[in-house]
Amino acid sequence: MQLSSVPKNAFTIMPIKICALHDKVVGEIIKNIGFLKQQFNMRHLARYQWLLMLLFVAGFPMSSKAIAASEKSENENKIKITAEDRLKALERITSFNQSPEINRREIYKGNVLNNVPDVLNTPAAKDTLIARMEPPIYQHNPIKGTMGAPVTIVEFSDISCLTCDSMRKQLDELLEKYPTHIRWVHKHASDNPYKSENIAIFYSKIANKNNIFWEFRRQLEKLESYNDEVLIEALGYAGMPVHNSRRLVRLYARDVYREIDADLALNRKLGLGKTPALLVNGIQVGGSIPFESLEDLVRYELERQKVMVLTENTDETKKTK
Numbered sequence: 001m002q003l004s005s006v007p008k009n010a011f012t013i014m015p016i017k018i019c020a021l022h023d024k025v026v027g028e029i030i031k032n033i034g035f036l037k038q039q040f041n042m043r044h045l046a047r048y049q050w051l052l053m054l055l056f057v058a059g060f061p062m063s064s065k066a067i068a069a070s071e072k073s074e075n076e077n078k079i080k081i082t083a084e085d086r087l088k089a090l091e092r093i094t095s096f097n098q099s100p101e102i103n104r105r106e107i108y109k110g111n112v113l114n115n116v117p118d119v120l121n122t123p124a125a126k127d128t129l130i131a132r133m134e135p136p137i138y139q140h141n142p143i144k145g146t147m148g149a150p151v152t153i154v155e156f157s158d159i160s161c162l163t164c165d166s167m168r169k170q171l172d173e174l175l176e177k178y179p180t181h182i183r184w185v186h187k188h189a190s191d192n193p194y195k196s197e198n199i200a201i202f203y204s205k206i207a208n209k210n211n212i213f214w215e216f217r218r219q220l221e222k223l224e225s226y227n228d229e230v231l232i233e234a235l236g237y238a239g240m241p242v243h244n245s246r247r248l249v250r251l252y253a254r255d256v257y258r259e260i261d262a263d264l265a266l267n268r269k270l271g272l273g274k275t276p277a278l279l280v281n282g283i284q285v286g287g288s289i290p291f292e293s294l295e296d297l298v299r300y301e302l303e304r305q306k307v308m309v310l311t312e313n314t315d316e317t318k319k320t321k
Contacts, residue, residue: 086110115303117296124288132282133270135187140205140259142186142213145175149183150305151298156267157276158190159217160200160226164276167291168217174295181302186213187263189275203231205256206248212238 105114111130120129135154137143153171157164175182188201200220207216215238223230235245267277278285280297289297 115300117293117300119293119296120289120300122288128284128288131284133279133284134282135266135270135279137185138187138259138262140208141263142208143183144186144214145183146180147183149181151178151181151301152183152185152281153298154185154187154279155276156187156189156263156272156278158188158198158201159204159220160198161190161275165221167276167278170291170294174298177295178298178302182298187266188260189263189267189272189277199228200226200231201260202256203235203249205259206245206252207235207238207240209248209252210240212240215239 105112106116107113108126109130113126113129116126116129120126137152137154153174155167155171157167159165171184175184188204190198190201204213204216204220207213212235216235219234219237220226223234232242232245232249236242240248267275270279272279272284276286278291278294280294281301283289283297283301285291285294285297
């Protein structure tokens, strides 16, 4: 109860009402005598101050005993819930009114998993499903797809790596199939980005600063070897004037290497190991979940979030239950 909400004539019209106030309110009034002096006439306050003090002193022992008894009663009646009780409650919930559409609901290490596909229904894969990571998306990371999409795929790769290039084609096909449901984020990761053969990484960052990273990446597929002249020419084919490319290479050199180092540090922090590496909504692909199961994992994530999916390969809309 805020003292400012008490009308100014509360003490002058019906002083007997003070006796009905709760002990805590009376105590609060005593603590705020200085505030009351500002709010009420000093003559009226002096008239009833002795009554307030008497109420507070007389009621304090009774209040203390009542509060202590109440706390003791609450502690005695408090239900102690163990981890085993929580697990049993989860099992009861997941087994209640199961429909044919949710026929694979299970508790796995304290986590509820619904309709896990066969390719992901192994202990190792389920361990990966529940061990989600939260990689930050930096401002310098190229992004392709729909912003705010229900599925975010974070790719750690070396754009000069042939294995990574095959994975890029797989991601392109997946994005074409689910254009509004996937956001694709690229992060640079290689064993040593400063080697001369990895110079393409540097130029790809220049391309990204001009919003042509994905076009430049496609141009790299046509090249058999890399050098500065070839890569500047590739920037030109991607949409950047050659004279501007040389100027930007000198201008952004320091920033580019800081961005590369930030991506590499994140890769090491997450313990992803060698590239290519993928995270689908924080779930690592590779190892217990093979790259061949990437689309199964994407559909699992869409179903988990109850997302409507309409693909070009089907005439009807499939809605997860």
